Amino acid sequence: xxxxxxxxxxxxxxxxxxxxxxxxxxxxxxxxxxxxxxxxxxxxxxxxxxxxxxxxxxxxxxxxxxxxxxxxxxxxxxxxxxxxxxxxxxxxxxxxxxxxxxxxxxxxxxxxxxxxxxxxxxxxxxxxxxxxxxxx
Numbered sequence: 001x002x003x004x005x006x007x008x009x010x011x012x013x014x015x016x017x018x019x020x021x022x023x024x025x026x027x028x029x030x031x032x033x034x035x036x037x038x039x040x041x042x043x044x045x046x047x048x049x050x051x052x053x054x055x056x057x058x059x060x061x062x063x064x065x066x067x068x069x070x071x072x073x074x075x076x077x078x079x080x081x082x083x084x085x086x087x088x089x090x091x092x093x094x095x096x097x098x099x100x101x102x103x104x105x106x107x108x109x110x111x112x113x114x115x116x117x118x119x120x121x122x123x124x125x126x127x128x129x130x131x132x133x134x135x136x
Contacts, residue, residue, distance in 0.1 A: 009048030
């Protein structure tokens with residue numbers, strides 16, 4: 001490899017790590033989401049700075065072409081990120097369902113209270129009319 005190739009690899013890895021760290025600093029990315037990206041950036045930095053490490057890794061793992069190892073590691077990281085997001089999405093869907101059910105129960109209770117209260121004093125208007133709340 002030539003020096004410009006090394007430089008591009010190192011700068012790309014540093015840029016990736018810089019973006020992840022900056023997003024963490026600005027709280028646009030949470031730590032648990034950044035873990036895999038930081039590991040990928042560090043791997044890219046090591047491979048860029050020490051290409052012999054990639055050769056050693058391919059020999060140790062029995063991979064024929066070093067590029068295949070890079071693709072395998074990249075796909076593995078993306079797969080792990082996808083699994084992590086799927087698990088969190090499942091939790092969020094469950095929480096959303098619980099919140100919607102609780103809101104529906106609260107609305108049902110409020111309507112029942114209004115019905116009971118309006119039944120006793122229908123001349124003065126409903127509770128929502130008196131406090132200025134319109135129905136959704």
